Amino acid sequence: MTNWTDFFEIQTEEDFNLHCLETYQFQLQHCQVYRDYVTLLGRRKNDVQHYSEIPFMPIEFFKTQQILTAGMQPQIVFSSSGTTGMVTSKHFVADVTIYERTFRNIFETFYGPLHDIAILALLPSYLERTGSSLIYMIDDLMKQSKQAESNYFLYNHQELYQTLLQLKNKGTKTILFGVTYALLDFIEKYSFEFPDLIIMETGGMKGKRKEMVKEEIHQLLEDAFAVSGIHSEYGMTELLSQGYSSGKGIFRLPKWMNILIRDTNDPLSLISSNKTGGINVIDLANRYSCSFIATQDLGRVHQDGSFEILGRFDQSDIRGCNLLVQ
Numbered sequence: 001m002t003n004w005t006d007f008f009e010i011q012t013e014e015d016f017n018l019h020c021l022e023t024y025q026f027q028l029q030h031c032q033v034y035r036d037y038v039t040l041l042g043r044r045k046n047d048v049q050h051y052s053e054i055p056f057m058p059i060e061f062f063k064t065q066q067i068l069t070a071g072m073q074p075q076i077v078f079s080s081s082g083t084t085g086m087v088t089s090k091h092f093v094a095d096v097t098i099y100e101r102t103f104r105n106i107f108e109t110f111y112g113p114l115h116d117i118a119i120l121a122l123l124p125s126y127l128e129r130t131g132s133s134l135i136y137m138i139d140d141l142m143k144q145s146k147q148a149e150s151n152y153f154l155y156n157h158q159e160l161y162q163t164l165l166q167l168k169n170k171g172t173k174t175i176l177f178g179v180t181y182a183l184l185d186f187i188e189k190y191s192f193e194f195p196d197l198i199i200m201e202t203g204g205m206k207g208k209r210k211e212m213v214k215e216e217i218h219q220l221l222e223d224a225f226a227v228s229g230i231h232s233e234y235g236m237t238e239l240l241s242q243g244y245s246s247g248k249g250i251f252r253l254p255k256w257m258n259i260l261i262r263d264t265n266d267p268l269s270l271i272s273s274n275k276t277g278g279i280n281v282i283d284l285a286n287r288y289s290c291s292f293i294a295t296q297d298l299g300r301v302h303q304d305g306s307f308e309i310l311g312r313f314d315q316s317d318i319r320g321c322n323l324l325v326q
Contacts, residue, residue: 007256007284008105019284020051023291030069033061034290052260052270056280056294062089062238069094069288079131080237089237094288099240102285103137104144106254110244118147118167122178122186124154125204133237134202138177147172161190168194179204180217191224200231214249238293240285249308256284259307267294276300276310
């Protein structure tokens with residue numbers, strides 16, 4: 001393999017497998033935390049012939065360990081959201097340009113050229129803390145956008161309403177990123193038909209409202225704007241790539257990611273499609289931390305490779321994006 005960043009060009013299952021095996025060997029050699037974990041499992045370096053056989057590191061390690069390639073220094077540190085006193089995850093990112101290339105590539109694959117899209121953000125709780133990988137991404141998307149209306153709206157709902165009306169009248173493609181409680185606050189005062197608006201609900205009540213199931217939240221938002229579905233992102237602090245849903249909670253991934261489902265009673269065993277279990281994520285962009293992560297999300301993968309999130313393990317912390325129980 002000439003260049004590990006060739007993962008952007010992956011097209012086939014064979015290509016993906018080769019990249020996974022090379023990444024696995026690299027991280028065994030250069031990431032001590034991951035190597036120690038694999039060693040404790042009793043796995044040998046050459047045991048793995050297919051990516052489904054690669055050990056997945058528990059995501060909790062990001063709370064207590066610095067998961068980083070030996071000899072590298074982080075250019076930026078992303079941290080997860082959490083309540084006061086909660087231990088949060090930290091992702092030490094050695095090369096932030098990889099993150100930028102990754103999210104730009106994914107976003108344009110799903111939504112088209114960035115310069116044509118107005119990016120609006122109603123994300124007060126994210127803006128009021130530091131270390132958010134989501135805010136880093138949206139900052140960059142706004143810079144790539146050539147639409148003058150792209151902006152953050154903290155609590156200024158009237159300005160957001162006027163901006164949405166203006167964009168609708170201009171026929172500009174518009175994406176509104178919004179934390180759940182802020183979107184619900186907004187539609188209590190403002191609602192109008194904007195069927196072409198893409199609403200990207202990022203999850204989270206942050207203690208501001210009573211918890212609600214996703215279907216109920218999405219129905220309220222669909223009714224308020226007369227849109228046919230609510231979009232969502234499947235991403236997390238510990239990853240550098242994301243999947244997107246255009247509605248009904250069905251997510252799809254870029255070619256360099258994959259979701260495998262593990263048995264909830266035997267975390268080292270995988271189960272077949274259409275069965276519910278713990279979500280294991282492969283993210284080949286995570287070259288300099290860990291690409292093989294066992295999350296605390298529960299989900300189900302469909303035959304076509306799409307997947308849905310069905311909740312979280314009971315003992316898990318409640319966290320940021322898209323992790324409400326459905």
